[in-house]
Amino acid sequence: MNNIWTIAVNELRMLFRSRTVILNTFLLPLVLIFLLGTALSGVVGVKSDESIDPVRVAMVYEGGQAGNAAMVADFVQSPELTDYIIPSEASSREEAENGLRSGKYGYAVIVPQDFDKNVQSGQDAQLEYILGKKRMDNTVAGTVFDNFLGSINYRQSAVQVLGPQAAAAALAEPARQETAVKLGDLNNGGRNYTASQYYAASMLLMFLLYSGLDVSGSLFGEKDRHTLYRISSMPVTGRELFTGKMLGVGIVTALQCATIIILSNLLFGVYWGNRPWLLALFCLLMILISMTFSVIVSMFCKTHTTANTVVNFVTVGMTFLSGGMTPLPDAWINSVGSFTFNHWALDSMIRMMLHSGLSQLLPNLWVLSLIALGLLGAAILSYRKVGYHA
Amino acid sequence: MAIAELSNVVKRYDQKLTVDHLNVTIEEGEIFGLLGPNGAGKSTTINMICGLLAPDGGEIRIDGLSVKSNPLDVKKRIGLVPQELALYETMSTAENVAFFGKLYGLRGKLLKERVEEALVFTGLSDKAKDKPSTFSGGMKRRLNIACAIMHRPKLIIMDEPTVGIDPQSRNHILESVKTLNQMGSTIIYTSHYMEEVEAICDRVAIMDKGHIIACGTEKELRERVAHEEKIVIKSGAGPLAPELIDELGLHPRINRVKTLEDTVELYLPSSQSELQDILFIFAKHGGVIASLQIEEPDLETLFLSLTGRTLRD
Numbered sequence: 001m002n003n004i005w006t007i008a009v010n011e012l013r014m015l016f017r018s019r020t021v022i023l024n025t026f027l028l029p030l031v032l033i034f035l036l037g038t039a040l041s042g043v044v045g046v047k048s049d050e051s052i053d054p055v056r057v058a059m060v061y062e063g064g065q066a067g068n069a070a071m072v073a074d075f076v077q078s079p080e081l082t083d084y085i086i087p088s089e090a091s092s093r094e095e096a097e098n099g100l101r102s103g104k105y106g107y108a109v110i111v112p113q114d115f116d117k118n119v120q121s122g123q124d125a126q127l128e129y130i131l132g133k134k135r136m137d138n139t140v141a142g143t144v145f146d147n148f149l150g151s152i153n154y155r156q157s158a159v160q161v162l163g164p165q166a167a168a169a170a171l172a173e174p175a176r177q178e179t180a181v182k183l184g185d186l187n188n189g190g191r192n193y194t195a196s197q198y199y200a201a202s203m204l205l206m207f208l209l210y211s212g213l214d215v216s217g218s219l220f221g222e223k224d225r226h227t228l229y230r231i232s233s234m235p236v237t238g239r240e241l242f243t244g245k246m247l248g249v250g251i252v253t254a255l256q257c258a259t260i261i262i263l264s265n266l267l268f269g270v271y272w273g274n275r276p277w278l279l280a281l282f283c284l285l286m287i288l289i290s291m292t293f294s295v296i297v298s299m300f301c302k303t304h305t306t307a308n309t310v311v312n313f314v315t316v317g318m319t320f321l322s323g324g325m326t327p328l329p330d331a332w333i334n335s336v337g338s339f340t341f342n343h344w345a346l347d348s349m350i351r352m353m354l355h356s357g358l359s360q361l362l363p364n365l366w367v368l369s370l371i372a373l374g375l376l377g378a379a380i381l382s383y384r385k386v387g388y389h390a
Numbered sequence: 391m392a393i394a395e396l397s398n399v400v401k402r403y404d405q406k407l408t409v410d411h412l413n414v415t416i417e418e419g420e421i422f423g424l425l426g427p428n429g430a431g432k433s434t435t436i437n438m439i440c441g442l443l444a445p446d447g448g449e450i451r452i453d454g455l456s457v458k459s460n461p462l463d464v465k466k467r468i469g470l471v472p473q474e475l476a477l478y479e480t481m482s483t484a485e486n487v488a489f490f491g492k493l494y495g496l497r498g499k500l501l502k503e504r505v506e507e508a509l510v511f512t513g514l515s516d517k518a519k520d521k522p523s524t525f526s527g528g529m530k531r532r533l534n535i536a537c538a539i540m541h542r543p544k545l546i547i548m549d550e551p552t553v554g555i556d557p558q559s560r561n562h563i564l565e566s567v568k569t570l571n572q573m574g575s576t577i578i579y580t581s582h583y584m585e586e587v588e589a590i591c592d593r594v595a596i597m598d599k600g601h602i603i604a605c606g607t608e609k610e611l612r613e614r615v616a617h618e619e620k621i622v623i624k625s626g627a628g629p630l631a632p633e634l635i636d637e638l639g640l641h642p643r644i645n646r647v648k649t650l651e652d653t654v655e656l657y658l659p660s661s662q663s664e665l666q667d668i669l670f671i672f673a674k675h676g677g678v679i680a681s682l683q684i685e686e687p688d689l690e691t692l693f694l695s696l697t698g699r700t701l702r703d
Contacts, residue, residue, distance in 0.1 A: 006492045010478075017480050230476035230537065233440040234493045235465040390442070 003236050004244040011218060011248025021214070025256045029207045033264050036203070037196030040326070055137040057085045058096035058108040058130075069115035072127070075148050084144055093130075100130060106137035109145060122160065125152040193353045200270040201349040202324030204260045205342045208286040209315040211253035212294030213308055218245050219295075219388065220304035229390035242388055246291060253290070257283045273352030278361060282345050285368045289341050292375035299382040318342050344368045393418040393453055393545050393576045394439060400447035401434050401600075408434045410600035411448070416578060416593075418544075421571050423591030424580040425689060430597040432580045433473070436549055439578070440470050453544055466494065469543035469575075473550040475530050477522045477537070483509065484518040487536050494541035508540035511569070513562065528559025535563065539570060546570060547578045552586060564590055584689045596693055603696050611692050618645060618687055618695060619661045621668065625652040626680035634675035641667060646694075657691070 015021050059076060061069055076087035088105070090096040096108035110128035112118065119125050127145055131138045222228040222245070231241060261279070264270040272279055294311055301307035319325055322342035323332075337343040348364040394416040401409040409431045416422045424432050437443040439450055441461040450457040452464045477486050487505045496504055509515040512532040522530055531551060539546060548567065552560045567590055571577050581587050587594055588608055595605040604611055629652055638656060639647045643664045648655040658664055661684045672679060685691075 002495070003493060006489070010489050013485075014478065014480055225478065226472060226474040226476040227478065229442070229472050229474070230470065230490065231493065232442050233465060233468065233470040233472075234490065235462040235495070236493050237462070 003240040004247060007236075007241055007244025008247040008251065011245055012251060014221075015214065015248070015252050021252075024210075025207070025252065026259050029203050029256070029260050030263055030267065033196065033200045033203050033260070033270070034268060036199040037194070037268060037270075040195050040199070050136075052084070052136065052140055054082065054084055054086045055106040055132075055141045056104065057087050057141050058090040058099050058105040059087050060090045060093055060096050060108065060110045061113075062111060063113035064091070065113075068113055068117070069111045071116055071119065071152070072109075072111050072148075081144060084140055096130060100132050103133070106132040106134060107141035108132070109141075119152060119156070122156065124156070125149050193350055194270075196264070196268050196270050197272075197353050198327070198350065200260070200264045200268070200272075201346055201353070202319065202322075202342070204257065204264075204283070205286060205322075205345050205349075206315060206319040206324055207260065208253060208257060208283065209290045209318065209341065210311075211249065211256065211287065212290045212297070212311040212315065214249045214252060215246070215291050215294035216298045216301075216304060216307040216311060218249055219298045220307065223390060224304065226390070228388070232390050238388060242383065246295070250287060250291060253287045254284070257287065271353060273349070274355050275352050275358075275361070278365075279349065279352055282348050282365070282368065285365075285372045286341065286345050288372045289368070289375055292372070292379040293341075295379040296375070296382050299379075299386040299388075322346055341368075341371060344371070391418045392416065392451075394578070395451045396435070396439070396448065397450075398448035399435070399438060399445045399450060401431075401438060401443065402446050407600050409438070409445070412600070412602060414595055414602055414605065416576065418576050419571070419574070420592040421567065421577040421579060421590055423587035423594040424578060424597060425582065425584065425587050425594055425693070426580075426597035427582060429599075431600040432597055433549060434600075435597070436470075436547055436578070436580060440468055440547065441465055466541075467544045469538035469541065469546045471535050471538045471546065471548040471551050473553060475522075475534050477530065477533060479521060479523040482519050482521055483514055483533055483536075486522065486533060487540050490537045491540045496541060504540040504542070508536040511539070512536040512566065526556075526559075528555040528562070531555050531559060531563060532566075535566065539575075542573075543575060545578065546575045547580075549580050550582070551579075552581070552583065560586075584693075588689060594689065596689065596696070598693075598697050604692060608689070611689060612687055614692055617659055618657050618691065619659070620685040620687065620691055621656040621658070621661050621665075622681075622683045622685060623654050623656070623668075623672075623679055624681045625654075626678035628652055630654055630677055631675050634671060634677050637671050637675070638668070641671070643667075657695070 015025075057076070059072070061073075067073075075081075076085065081087075085107075090099060090105075090108070093108075093110060096105060096110070099105040100108055108130035110130065112126060112128075115125070115127075127149060129142065129145065131142075222231070228241075232238075261272055261283075265272060293314070294307070297310045298307045301310060318340035319342055321328075322337045322340040324342055324346060328337065344364045344367045348361050348368075351360055351364075392415045394414075396412050396414045399409055399412040400407065412431075412435065424435070426432050434443065438445050439452065439457065441457050441464055444458070453467050455464050455467075457464045478489070481489070484505055487508050488501060491501050491504055506515065509518055512535055514529065514532055514536060517525070517529065522533055525533065535548075535551060551567075552563055555563075564586060567577055567579060579587065579591060591608070593605065593607055594611060595602045596611075597603070604614065606614075630649065635647060635649055635654065638644060638654065641664070643660075644656050644658045646657040648657075656668065669679075671677075
């Protein structure tokens with residue numbers, strides 16, 4: 001144990017005497033968190049609620065007779081829709097198109113001449129839409145008329161499959177007072193995260209992965225200085241030497257982690273969530289993952305430069321794919337991103353910042369623990385196979 | 391009493407025998423020189439003695455302990471001065487020595503005393519706080535030694551400790567080796583500088599191709615080649631004529647002829663009886679003699695007579 005501690009202290013001494021290490025380990029992460037958090041504050045986080053203005057919809061009844069499409073005419077006049085659409089009859093398609101161009105209308109619907117007749121004869125209910133200039137108007141009006149058509153076609157299907165009696169029975173049921181959809185403000189009472197929080201977490205994880213460079217530097221440095229040869233001739237076992245070196249690098253990385261968390265909180269107000277011990281556990285797992293991964297790389301690389309290149313490539317690649325450099329689409333992050341170490345830790349840290357329940361954090365914890373365990377096993381195997389020799 | 395016993399030691403690299411059934415015993419208190427050209431197997435032998443390499447066969451015992459069975463106990467008794475400088479450039483001289491001292495189990499006051507002792511011994515006590523990056527090659531070599539002796543090992547192994555340094559530092563190191571020996575340590579000293587080995591070693595083993603081809607005191611080894619003398623003749627008129635060299639080679643009493651630019655070395659049983667013939671051959675071919683020297687046989691001569699090659703070939 002004495003030898004392990006002696007080697008670890010020596011490792012700490014050498015790391016702390018290097019200005020480059022001090023700058024890269026402690027200063028650079030904070031600078032990056034500040035710059036990215038400030039510059040990209042508009043990209044990250046939950047935007048404020050927007051109110052929806054009613055859309056003026058041009059209704060064009062082909063054949064000029066709204067009476068031939070009483071279903072549609074009744075629907076657009078229903079009081080529930082007044083918050084969403086303002087129907088206005090247009091005499092022709094051209095008038096509707098001109099109105100859309102001039103901004104008089106936000107949306108237009110062409111109703112076929114025999115709409116009611118077609119529906120009553122069992123055919124699909126169909127309307128023609130002409131989109132306006134505003135995306136939001138198109139979404140609102142489109143949703144209204146899609147729901148209308150969907151409802152009619154659903155009943156048509158029910159009648160065809162179950163028979164007219166079932167449909168009549170269904171219609172005879174009193175209307176339900178409760179709706180399956182509950183409207184509300186999803187953000188009400190919840191928490192948001194800021195760009196600083198997002199980048200503080202992603203930069204912390206990136207720099208924890210970068211600590212792998214210290215591992216390869218430490219392992220190859222001893223060889224390059226020939227001190228490994230001297231130490232190997234001393235009463236020190238290979239296990240003591242290796243453990244001591246990993247302990248030294250591990251302590252520096254843990255200090256780096258604590259510094260980033262504490263100083264980002266004090267300097268930039270980054271809130272790291274309500275579970276400090278779980279946060280520490282996630283950080284420790286990432287440190288373990290980073291170090292064991294770097295050990296494996298160092299065991300199979302012949303030179304320090306090659307090992308550094310591999311660690312650098314993997315660190316930057318995983319940080320990017322996990323959305324650590326810029327928020328990526330959810331589909332991307334949840335597919336490709338899930339193959340990165342960062343993904344599971346970043347997701348957990350963001351969830352902790354949002355005060356998510358433990359049940360939402362534990363799956364990530366298990367995945368990260370499994371990754372750490374797997375890499376630790378692989379590192380031990382590669383150490384036994386390749387060894388650490390002068 | 392033997393401090394190191396190597397019995398039938400074998401080491402192979404890719405089926406090539408690097409150390410070939412080596413048998414040697416090193417007595418406590420002696421300075422034992424291990425001499426041989428590059429690739430002779432000296433470093434491999436040292437690595438096996440220090441427990442850095444496992445032999446493929448045979449046994450090595452240090453101070454009565456088997457290296458294989460008690461590697462850590464053996465390592466406590468050994469101080470290795472590597473051929474390459476093995477130092478931390480970002481740490482001070484004293485920190486370097488103290489770090490390695492701690493790995494030998496030294497702590498507290500004893501560690502402090504031993505660090506000071508090692509630095510005084512190597513003449514670096516006034517440089518204790520300086521970093522090796524500011525040192526000359528010779529000072530770095532001395533620090534390299536200090537790091538290996540602070541635990542007062544019974545056996546000090548020095549692997550070519552004077553490579554690439556100035557004569558002053560070289561003499562300092564050679565004197566240090568003698569002093570360490572007088573203080574009770576047994577020394578194994580490897581070199582391909584024959585003069586160093588001749589100057590400080592009590593016994594010398596000459597290695598070649600994994601074998602010890604000769605072993606004994608300097609006197610014993612010289613006696614093995616006492617039947618042969620060396621005459622070195624330097625030409626006063628550039629390179630010697632090939633006909634002259636050929637005729638010298640054909641002389642029945644001259645064993646070997648070696649030419650080095652404008653110098654010729656002749657190995658023969660007795661210089662006195664053949665000197666007249668040699669001068670006659672020179673005169674016959676118009677050779678001009680700038681200098682003529684009759685040399686006593688040395689270890690280089692012995693190595694040459696045993697292998698047909700020089701130590702630095």
